[in-house]
Amino acid sequence: MYDIIGDIHGEALTLEHMLLSLGYAEGEEGFFHQERKAIFVGDFMDRGPEIMRGLSIVKKMVDHGNAYAIVGNHELNVLAYYTKDEDGIYLREHNLKNRTQIKKSYEEFKTDNVKRKKYLKWLRSLPIYLELDDFRVIHACWDHDAIKLLKKENPENRLSKPFLRQIYFERGKLFKATMLLLKGREFSLPGDLVLKDGYGFKRTAYRIKWWEPMNGKSFEDISYGNRFHLPNYTIPDQLCYDIPLYPTDEKPVFFGHYCMNEKAGIVRDNLCCVDGCVANGGSLVAYRWNGSVKLQQEGLIRVERVKKSRVL
Template sequence: MYDIIGDIHGQADMLEELLNQMGYVANKGYFSHPSRKVIFVGDFINRGPSIKRTISIVRKMVENDAAFAILGNHEVNALFYTLLDKQGQHISKKWSRLRLDLNPTLAEFKGERELWRDHIDWMRTLPLFLELDGIRVVHACWQDENIQLLKETLTEPKLKKKQLKAIAKNGSPLSKAFWETCKGIDFQLPKDLLIFDKEGCAHRSFRSRWWENPQGKTFRELSFESRFELPSYRIPDEITSYRAPYSESDPIVFFGHYCMKEAENIVKSNICCLDSCVSRKGKLTAYRWSGEKELIAENFIQ
């Protein structure tokens, strides 16, 4: 069975402590368990103090069949920042914007360009989602139509630069499916509405509850992990459209991405967010799944 671990963000000490707590033992250079496997939900790089060691732990476990891992948006951004096309140009025109989050990671790999490139090549082999033995794992958002398109399009064992370059241009169904899967669905506010956070910064979008139909909801009801107060009046019908809810009969889906420092990890009986805000003095969270059809609160380890 599986132990699904949320966003790590370079907190290698906490990761090792969590693995030890769950009975994983470091032997032959990697952590393993006699009867269980880890699933990492992505975002194991950036922000924390031990990014290089975190990548090493995750990669060695994956390569030795002790774990699975999927791409988070931070790993995806690393791909878009690092990879160059045949002309030596960045595959994303927004590469310079990606540098800020990547600075801690790049600083740890200063003088080790080949090692970093080797890790990038490995990250290109990781999937965007997993379906295993009755559970689903994705970094940010599971939409059936998006998952189906990704299955049909990204059929190679390694992400191709040509595909990533096309995705970076945005505007295509594939690009939409790709970004929503690893970054979630942001709800765009109407042009005449601005939301200001505590620092006075204006926002034109907010992270939404992708598992719900937005029609008939208030801005506040639809928001998920917003760091600013949203209005409690109903979203106008003309700026919403129907989105199929995640069914109660669907398999349990595990994801990270949303910094849930104070909120419950169980969103619904089959929907679980494992990002407990480790990068903002929160916790590192795992869920120990052993075949149950509904989430059990006692199965969390932090």
């Protein structure tokens, strides 16, 4: 049986707390459970206070067969930041915006080059999506077409150096598919609709539910995981388009990414978001899978953020 655990973002103490509350014990080879395995939905990097320690806990579990882990968009960004193309140019430009985004990871990494290399290598070895007999796991959005394309073009299912170089060079279909899986679906706002987020920045697109059609809905209805409100009026027909919806009769999908705070949890009988936004004032969320095809509210576990206290 499995425990699917949401985005960690360097909150190592809270992660330990979660593992203990799920009945895992810590041994010589890291955390383990006699009957269960943990599954991490990605986003180990950035934000939190102990990124490398969080990575170390998860890596140890994966190395000893006690967990699976997939990558999130923050791993993609960090990997692209540190990977050069054939001409020696970084895939993700080292400008102020990109540097700020990975600041916390960068600061920890620069203290230990050996560890940085070890963790980057390990992140490049993790799968992008995970398909088990009974359910599927993806960081942001399970899209059959994108998965199909990746299966064909990247059968290794990893963010390897050659794959990253290829998609950042081409910026084509494969890049788009990877972004869709790791960042989710976004809706581009019409040019005459000016929207500002909580920071006062102009937004041209926002995150939407990838499991619901948009026809007849309002901009707010289809919004999911945005920190700003959208107009509550119906999206004009001419702006609506069909998205391939995840079927209601297929295996459950677990995902993270959306920073849902107390709203994290079961979206639908076969969809569950386990990102409780722990690094941003929320909690760490997990789902205890006990073999039920239909997801159960009782499966959800929430652990409040444990603040790192100073050792006196």
